Amino acid sequence: KLILAIETSCDETSVAVVENGEKLLSNVVASQVKSHQRFGGIVPEVASRHHVEQITLLLDEALSEADVRAEELSAVAVTYGPGLVGALLIGVCAAKAFAWANQIPLIPVNHMAGHIYAAKVEAKLAFPLLALLVSGGHTELVYMENDGKYEIVGETRDDAAGEAYDKVGRVMGIKYPSGKEIDELAHIGDDTFHFPRAMMNEDNFDFSFSGLKSAFINTVHNAEQREEILSKVDLSASFQAAVVDVLAEKTMRCLQKFPAKSLVVAGGVAANQGLRERLEQEVSQLQEEVKLIIPPIRLCGDNAGMIGVAAFIEAEKGNFANLDLNAIPSLSL
C-alpha cells in the first residue's frame, strides 16, 4: 500500500510517499524558517503564502523521488489539525483535490499522532505505550493501550517546552527557532543558576514552563541593569537542566502509574541531546523491560513522512474523510 502524505500545519511544507505505513520512499520538506526569522516567530499569513507556493512543486518532487506514479497510490493523507488554520487549509485543499482527481480515498491525520508515529520508523512499537510529546505547541504525556488509541494523562498548563526554548532564546539573541542552538550551548556550560523546577514533585503528570521562562528573563534583565554580562553557555545549561529534570522526572513517574512496554519521545524537542541522554539513562536503570524509542532527529520536527505512517493506522481503523473535510486548528488527540 502506497500513501501520499501532506503536512502544512505550521512552517514546514512537506510531502511524502510511504509504503505499508513504515517505509518512507520519499519525504520532502521545505522549511520557511528563514522567512519567519526576522519576525522572531511564525507569521501565520506568511506561512500560508509559502505553502501555496510550494505545495504543487513538492507533490511532484515527492512522487518522482519515490519513483511512484499517481495511479499507483492507494490513498492520500493529510494533517487537518492541530495547527494554524490558514496553513492547514492549504494542505487539506491540496489533498482533497488530489484525492478527487485520482479517485482515491482521503485519510485525515492528527498532527500529534504523526509525531508519535514517527517513532515507528525507528523501531517496532510495543503496546501499551507511553509517549512524551514535546514540541513547539504541545507538551503532553499520552498513554496508548493500542494502535490509534490515545489517552492524554498529563499536559502543560501554560507554555509548551519548545515554546519556552524559543522564548528564552530570543532573550539571549538567538535566532528562531532556538532549541537546537541552546541544546548545543548547554553541552558546554554548567547549571550555575539553578532555575525553578515547577510542579516537578507534585502528584500529577502536568507541566508548567512559564515560571521557568520568567525566572530566566528576570535573571537576564537584572544582570543587564547591573551592566553585567551573563554566560550564555551557563544560562543555556541551567535552563536545559531545569527542562530536562522536569520532563524526565514526570515521565518516569508516569511510567510507574501507567506501565508500558515502550516509551516514545516525540516532537521537535525530542531532538534534544540532553533529554535523549537523560531518558536513556533513566530507562536503563528500570527493573522492568521498557523499550525507549525516539525517532531519528530528521523525523522529530514536522514532516509528511510521519503523517503517512500514522495514516496507515487510520486506514486500518477505516477512518476516511469525505471531500467536505475541514481544518480543525485546535484538534486534540
Ligand code: ATP
Ligand atoms: P506542534 O507540533 O505542537 O504543533 P510545531 O509543529 O511548531 O508544534 P515542532 O516542529 O514539532 O513544533 O517542534 C519545533 C520546536 O522544537 C521548536 O520550538 C524548536 O525550538 C524545538 N527544538 C528543535 N530542536 C530542538 C533541540 N535540539 N532542543 C530543544 N528544542 C528543540
Ligand code: MG
Ligand atoms: Mg516548524
Ligand code: FE
Ligand atoms: Fe509539530
